Structure formats: C-alpha cells, structure tokens
Amino acid sequence: MPLSVTSHKVDSVAMNALYFDNNATTPLDRRVAEAMRPWMWEEHGNPASIHQFGRAAREAVEVARTAVARLIGAAAPEIVFNSSGTEAMNAVFWSVGSIAEFKGHVIFSAFEHPAAQASADRLESFGMEVTRIPPGNDGVVPAEAVIAALRPDTKLVSLMLANNELGTLQPVSKVAATCRPLGVPVLTDAVQAVGKVAVDVEQLGVDFLILGGHKFHGPVGSAALWIRKGTPFESWMIGGSQERHRRSGTLNVPAIVGLGRAAELALEELPHRIRQLGAIRDRFEAGLSRIPDARIHCRDAPRLPHTSHIAFLGAEGESLTIRLDLAGYAVSTGAACSSGVVEPSRTLLAIGLSAAEALASIRVSFGITNHEEEVDPFLAVLSESVAALRAVAPLASTSTSAVD
Amino acid sequence: MSSPAHGRQRPLTAVAMSGGLDSSVTAWLLAEKGEACIGLSMLLWDHSGEATHGRCCGALDLGDAQRVARQAGIPHYTLRMDEEFRSHVVDPFVNDYLAGRTPSPCVNCNTWLKFDLLLERARALGADSVATGHYARILEGPDGLELHTALDPDKDQSYYLFELTANQLAAARFPLGEMTKGQVRTLAREVGLVVAEKAESMEVCFVSGSIQEFVEGQVADHPDRFGSLPTTAPAEAVRTDGQALGPSSSPYFRYTVGQRRGVGIGGGEKLYVIGVQPEANQVTLGSQDELLAPGLLGERLHWIGQPPTADPEHGGVRLTVKIRSHHPGVAATVDKAGEESGEGLVAVRFDEPQRGIAPGQAAVFYRGTRVLGGCWIRSAL
Numbered sequence: 161m162p163l164s165v166t167s168h169k170v171d172s173v174a175m176n177a178l179y180f181d182n183n184a185t186t187p188l189d190r191r192v193a194e195a196m197r198p199w200m201w202e203e204h205g206n207p208a209s210i211h212q213f214g215r216a217a218r219e220a221v222e223v224a225r226t227a228v229a230r231l232i233g234a235a236a237p238e239i240v241f242n243s244s245g246t247e248a249m250n251a252v253f254w255s256v257g258s259i260a261e262f263k264g265h266v267i268f269s270a271f272e273h274p275a276a277q278a279s280a281d282r283l284e285s286f287g288m289e290v291t292r293i294p295p296g297n298d299g300v301v302p303a304e305a306v307i308a309a310l311r312p313d314t315k316l317v318s319l320m321l322a323n324n325e326l327g328t329l330q331p332v333s334k335v336a337a338t339c340r341p342l343g344v345p346v347l348t349d350a351v352q353a354v355g356k357v358a359v360d361v362e363q364l365g366v367d368f369l370i371l372g373g374h375k376f377h378g379p380v381g382s383a384a385l386w387i388r389k390g391t392p393f394e395s396w397m398i399g400g401s402q403e404r405h406r407r408s409g410t411l412n413v414p415a416i417v418g419l420g421r422a423a424e425l426a427l428e429e430l431p432h433r434i435r436q437l438g439a440i441r442d443r444f445e446a447g448l449s450r451i452p453d454a455r456i457h458c459r460d461a462p463r464l465p466h467t468s469h470i471a472f473l474g475a476e477g478e479s480l481t482i483r484l485d486l487a488g489y490a491v492s493t494g495a496a497c498s499s500g501v502v503e504p505s506r507t508l509l510a511i512g513l514s515a516a517e518a519l520a521s522i523r524v525s526f527g528i529t530n531h532e533e534e535v536d537p538f539l540a541v542l543s544e545s546v547a548a549l550r551a552v553a554p555l556a557s558t559s560t561s562a563v564d
Numbered sequence: 565m566s567s568p569a570h571g572r573q574r575p576l577t578a579v580a581m582s583g584g585l586d587s588s589v590t591a592w593l594l595a596e597k598g599e600a601c602i603g604l605s606m607l608l609w610d611h612s613g614e615a616t617h618g619r620c621c622g623a624l625d626l627g628d629a630q631r632v633a634r635q636a637g638i639p640h641y642t643l644r645m646d647e648e649f650r651s652h653v654v655d656p657f658v659n660d661y662l663a664g665r666t667p668s669p670c671v672n673c674n675t676w677l678k679f680d681l682l683l684e685r686a687r688a689l690g691a692d693s694v695a696t697g698h699y700a701r702i703l704e705g706p707d708g709l710e711l712h713t714a715l716d717p718d719k720d721q722s723y724y725l726f727e728l729t730a731n732q733l734a735a736a737r738f739p740l741g742e743m744t745k746g747q748v749r750t751l752a753r754e755v756g757l758v759v760a761e762k763a764e765s766m767e768v769c770f771v772s773g774s775i776q777e778f779v780e781g782q783v784a785d786h787p788d789r790f791g792s793l794p795t796t797a798p799a800e801a802v803r804t805d806g807q808a809l810g811p812s813s814s815p816y817f818r819y820t821v822g823q824r825r826g827v828g829i830g831g832g833e834k835l836y837v838i839g840v841q842p843e844a845n846q847v848t849l850g851s852q853d854e855l856l857a858p859g860l861l862g863e864r865l866h867w868i869g870q871p872p873t874a875d876p877e878h879g880g881v882r883l884t885v886k887i888r889s890h891h892p893g894v895a896a897t898v899d900k901a902g903e904e905s906g907e908g909l910v911a912v913r914f915d916e917p918q919r920g921i922a923p924g925q926a927a928v929f930y931r932g933t934r935v936l937g938g939c940w941i942r943s944a945l
Contacts, residue, residue, distance in 0.1 A: 476688065478643075482641050483689055485639065548690065549688055
C-alpha cells in the first residue's frame with residue numbers, strides 16, 4: 161500500500177474556506193516561514209558543536225531566545241525551548257513532584273488543559289494531595305478560592321492565564337501575589353494568551369510560564385517554558401544536558417528560529433492585532449443578536465479579544481460544526497479530547513451549563529488572517545444552519561475532535 | 565469568497581465509510597459521478613491495544629477512510645458512536661451467548677446503526693440519503709421500493725438488511741449492488757485507491773480473538789451490565805433422548821447449535837450440539853440427522869413493504885427462507901403462530917427439513933431475488 165499522500169482532488173470544501181479556529185492552531189506567518197527556511201535548507205549545524213556550523217546555529221537559537229524572553233518580559237537565560245505546551249506542563253509537574261519527593265499538596269484550576277489535569281492525576285497517584293478549584297459561572301476561577309486552598313505543604317499552584325475554550329482571563333497575578341511571599345511557586349499556562357494579550361512575567365509574578373509557538377503563527381512543535389531565575393527545577397527529560405540541564409535533546413533549530421521570529425512579530429504588532437481581533441469579534445457578537453436564543457458564554461468576564469463561545473440551544477454543536485465546514489467555515493465544538501470524551505466539555509459543565517447547553521455550543525476563534533467583512537456572510541450561514549438543525553434533530557451524541 | 569455548499573440545492577448523500585474496500589469504492593463511484601457527497605465514519609469500538617489494521621472500525625481503518633475521501637475529493641467526518649454500538653450491538657451479542665443463543669450482530673449493526681442512527685445524523689448535516697458498500701439492490705416495484713439480492717450471488721448481503729423499513733429504503737443507496745467483488749477491486753486498483761489491496765473484513769468486527777473469550781472478558785470487565793458469569797462449571801451433556809453423557813469440557817455459553825468440535829465427549833460417534841439449556845447448564849448432543857428440523861418458530865416478524873397475502877392451499881405465505889447468512893435457502897410456508905401473533909410470532913415450515921436452526925439467528929424471507937422481510941429464530945419446530 162503506498163504511504164505517500166495520493167490526493168487526486170482537492171477536498172471540495174477546502175477551497176475558499178475561512179478559518180475561525182485559531183485556538184486550535186494558527187496559520188504559520190509567511191515571515192516566520194522565511195526566517196525558518198535557511199535552517200531547513202542551507203544551514204544544518206548542531207548548536208552544541210564547536211565548529212562554525214555549530215556556532216551559527218547557536219547564535220540563531222540565542223537570538224530566538226532573546227525574542228521570546230522579550231515577548232514576556234523575561235531574561236533570555238530563563239527560557240527553555242521544548243516541543244509543546246504539553247511537554248512543558250509535564251516537565252513542571254514532574255519537577256515539582258520529584259523535588260518534593262511526591263509528598264505534599266498541589267492546587268490547580270478544574271478547567272486547566274488536559275496536560276495539567278493528567279499531570280495532577282499522576283502526582284495524586286504518586287501520593288500527593290491535589291485540590292481542584294472550580295471556575296465560577298463567569299468562567300473565572302475565583303482568586304480567593306485558590307488562596308483559601310493554600311496549605312503549609314502546598315508545592316505548586318497551577319492556573320492558566322486564559323481558558324482555551326471560553327477565552328476567559330484568570331486572576332493569575334492576584335493569586336501569585338499571595339503565593340510568592342509564602343514561597344509557593346505558581347505555574348501559568350499562557351499558551352492561549354501569548355500573542356493575544358500583553359503578557360509580562362514580572363507583572364504576573366509567577367514562577368513558571370508556558371507558551372506555544374503555533375498559537376501565535378509560529379511553527380507547531382515549538383514551545384517554551386519560562387522558569388524564574390532561582391526557582392528549583394529538576395528535569396524529567398535527561399540526556400545531553402542541553403538547555404542548561406533543563407531539557408535534554410538536540411535543539412530543533414528551525415522550530416526555535418520560527419518561534420523567535422513569531423515572538424518578535426507578536427510583540428511588534430500586538431496593539432494592532434488586539435484592535436483587529438477585537439473589532440472582528442465584537443462585530444460577530446453584535447450580529448449574534450439576530451439569531452434567536454444565541455447565548456454567548458462568559459460575555460461579561462475579562463476575555464481574550466478573539467474568542468467567542470456560544471450556545472445555540474436545540475442545535476447540536478457537532479452537527480453545526482460540520483454544516484459550517486461544508487459551507488466553508490472552520491469552527492470548533494470546543495475542546496474535546498482526542499482520546500475520546502463522549503461527555504459534553506467539562507469546562508462548560510464546570511461553569512454551570514447544562515449538558516444540553518454544552519452540547520449545543522460552538523467556539524469561534526478569529527485570527528489575524530481574518531477580516532471584518534467576513535463576519536456578516538458568516539453570520540448569515542450560521543443563522544441558516546442553526547435554523548436548519550433546530551428544525552430536524554434532537555440532540556445526538558458527540559464525536560471526537562482534537563485537543564487544542 | 566463564499567461557501568461552495570451554501571445555498572446548495574443539489575441533494576447531498578452521506579457515504580458510510582468504514583475504511584474497507586467496498587465502502588471506499590462506493591464513495592469513489594458517487595463522487596466520480598459528480599454527486600454531492602460527504603463521507604461519514606462511525607467510531608464504534610475501542611480497539612486500542614490491538615493490532616487492528618484491516619479490521620472494521622479500527623483507528624487505522626478510519627485513517628484509510630479519511631485518505632480515500634481525500635482521493636475522492638469529498639469531505640470526511642468521524643462520528644463517535646461507540647456508546648450506541650455497545651448498547652445496541654455488543655451487549656445484546658454478549659447477552660445472546662449467555663442465553664444460549666447464536667447472535668447475529670451484523671443485522672443490528674447494519675439496520676439500526678447505519679439506517680437509523682447514521683441516517684438521522686446525516687439528515688442533521690443536510691444529507692437526504694445514506695449510501696453504503698452493501699452488496700444488495702433497491703429496485704422500483706409496482707408497490708414501491710423493493711430490496712433485492714446483489715447481482716453477485718457470492719457477495720450478496722441482503723440477508724443483513726431484512727429489518728429495513730420502506731422509509732429507510734427510500735433513503736438508502738447501494739451503488740455496488742450491480743457489481744461483482746472482482747469488479748469492485750479492479751476499479752479500486754485502476755483508480756489507485758489506497759485500500760485497493762485490503763483484505764475482507766471479518767464477520768464479527770469487534771472480536772479479535774475467540775468469541776468465547778471475548779464474551780467472558782466482557783462479563784468480567786463489566787459486572788454493572790452483565791452481572792457475574794452465570795456459571796463456570798462445565799455443562800452437563802445429554803443425548804436428545806435424555807441419556808446422560810457426563811460433563812462436557814466447558815460451560816453452556818461456550819456452545820452454539822450445530823457445533824461439533826470442542827464438546828469433549830469421546831466415543832466413536834460424531835456428536836453435534838442440538839440445543840443449549842442455560843438454566844440447567846446443559847447441552848444436548850445428537851447425530852447430524854438430529855439437527856434436522858421441519859421448521860422454526862420465529863419472533864419479531866418484519867415485512868419490508870405490505871405483508872404478502874397467504875396462499876390458502878398451503879395455509880400461509882409461500883416464500884424461500886434463509887436460516888443463516890450463507891444458507892442456500894429453502895422453500896417454506898410462513899404462518900402466524902397461535903394466539904401470540906400479537907408479538908409477531910410466526911411458524912416457518914420448510915418443504916425439506918433443515919439442519920442447525922440456531923436460536924438468535926435471523927430467518928430471512930425471499931421471493932426470487934426480492935427480500936420480503938424476516939424474523940428472529942426463537943426455536944426449532
């Protein structure tokens with residue numbers, strides 16, 4: 161059986177399709193691809209090598225490190241390059257657990273990314289105690305609840321900066337302001353926030369921060385873990401001691417260069433991007449008032465500028481997503497797990513939605529490749545699809561889709 | 565910029581794609597004709613941890629379905645239906661064994677899953693029909709649509725479709741019904757479908773090892789649904805005349821009617837399983853001729869269209885019945901059975917006695933190439 165892609169035709173819906181699923185991943189910026197290109201082609205050194213090939217690669221990596229550090233207001237040596245937010249999450253939880261000899265207590269919000277949830281479950285199975293703080297109905301984890309859960313033996317607090325499904329911003333700096341004087345390290349998963357809102361590690365006051373390149377037009381497979389200087393860290397990935405013993409493995413130079421360039425662009429263009437995304441999203445949400453019984457989740461909470469999560473009661477979210485895809489619009493049902501969750505999103509249930517509301521929800525996340533003029537035609541198709549679905553079907557079950 | 569499918573008036577067909585050869589060619593054929601299609605795959609059973617390539621519904625097969633859809637140029641979606649599959653196909657399968665029956669899971673899967681549930685999902689997506697890779701035909705008859713056997717008698721799958729209703733037939737399409745398996749494979753090779761060399765899928769797609777071990781494993785893993793195994797003691801073997809033969813080698817649920825090997829009763833004579841009695845943990849053995857029965861008692865009678873009229877000379881409806889999927893068929897008379905006819909009980913009397921009437925299998929009624937309906941075998945007459 162041939163293994164190559166033998167696509168004979170173009171998928172008939174792929175043409176002219178519009179991409180409104182930027183929380184899943186974002187398109188690679190052409191300028192980023194151009195920066196990466198030499199590192200996939202002419203250049204090939206290992207940054208650990210002594211010779212000029214190695215030196216050139218090392219310099220490219222350090223330029224990228226500086227760019228990433230600047231984006232979040234950090235110092236370059238504090239940046240550890242790795243492959244994904246999931247890897248970084250595993251690394252932090254592992255480090256905290258192993259330094260504590262898997263004794264003590266960790267706190268995390270109940271709607272963290274699955275990488276955090278699974279990591280916390282693992283620490284629990286190793287004997288640590290875990291407190292899960294549910295979000296309020298506004299999609300925000302109350303800082304007071306996190307603070308109230310602190311114990312003398314708390315080894316880590318993990319609170320995402322922006323929720324991947326709802327886009328709601330979390331009171332990370334408030335939590336960190338209490339934790340730091342107590343010596344409790346705070347981890348924030350900023351994967352959905354970086355490149356969408358201003359992020360500054362000093363202002364946040366956290367100890368660990370995670371960002372991922374492909375959420376802000378960098379390459380997939382590029383990510384970084386920021387570790388505040390002086391924070392104890394033990395790497396679970398051991399080997400050649402790259403990244404100052406914090407992440408072994410030959411550096412992925414093209415990806416790192418791409419991440420660096422994406423960070424540079426995000427920093428330069430952030431005010432413009434926020435305005436552009438906000439204008440598109442606001443126009444979209446204003447237009448939703450023309451669709452009967454469309455409910456925007458967590459509308460009044462502080463949110464990312466580009467994400468809308470909406471329930472259309474009586475219209476099953478997965479079927480709606482497929483109908484929109486057939487009509488040339490890419491949106492998401494939310495964040496189900498690729499290993500399969502038949503249940504409605506835990507995040508949506510956690511903010512007090514019924515199963516029926518959760519299953520009738522879709523997530524629309526705009527990006528910098530979108531334009532305001534695209535909103536009205538989209539609303540027309542959305543309105544028509546919702547009406548068609550409400551006319552036919554009782555709620556059917558959900559299917560799988562990939563995790564963000 | 566707008567949307568190719570937006571404002572579309574053309575009818576949309578959903579192709580049920582398992583990743584196997586037949587459904588792949590089905591998708592290709594419809595797309596090639598320029599019809600508006602989408603491919604839908606059902607995630608039915610978690611095979612994780614098994615080597616599943618080439619088996620129905622495994623993750624790798626869904627990948628094949630996706631690749632074929634790309635080749636055919638149609639959008640493809642995977643719908644998660646494992647809960648429904650479990651509750652409507654797998655659990656009844658296990659329960660049938662525990663009740664001493666020989667289940668026929670493919671009938672449930674084909675009718676209920678594909679032409680009930682999937683059709684409903686397809687309609688929600690704007691499609692008005694479901695096409696599958698079944699070898700069967702839908703023909704226009706004087707009184708409406710009729711289900712017929714495939715032109716390729718070796719591949720005919722009409723047996724599995726006897727529970728379709730007239731309304732479901734109106735929304736079903738079987739583009740392979742006029743083709744032979746050889747033609748289908750040749751076409752797949754010619755157009756270069758990635759599944760062209762793929763082997764046939766097996767009959768019970770969710771079982772990878774022995775059925776008996778699967779059944780026992782399900783009971784052991786899911787006491788909430790099945791309770792505990794009714795017994796672990798070997799079934800007592802008896803002759804049809806009541807003569808005790810001593811313990812067999814396994815509990816009753818490891819036996820099905822018509823089985824010869826594995827009973828563990830020695831002696832010169834070839835003995836077959838004639839019946840399975842769960843309550844007594846007993847298995848009745850007999851000679852091959854003792855498997856013969858003049859007819860069967862059926863339940864849950866179903867006619868696809870209007871019920872055919874009885875032939876007064878024979879005291880019932882004359883037709884041909886198949887008592888298992890590969891049975892050649894035998895002429896028979898079908899009549900309501902006693903006062904219980906309200907439950908759809910029927911007596912099916914064969915013109916010639918037949919071997920191996922297995923409770924739990926379907927008895928499917930034919931007239932010529934046409935499938936009239938059928939019933940589920942409760943017992944031999």
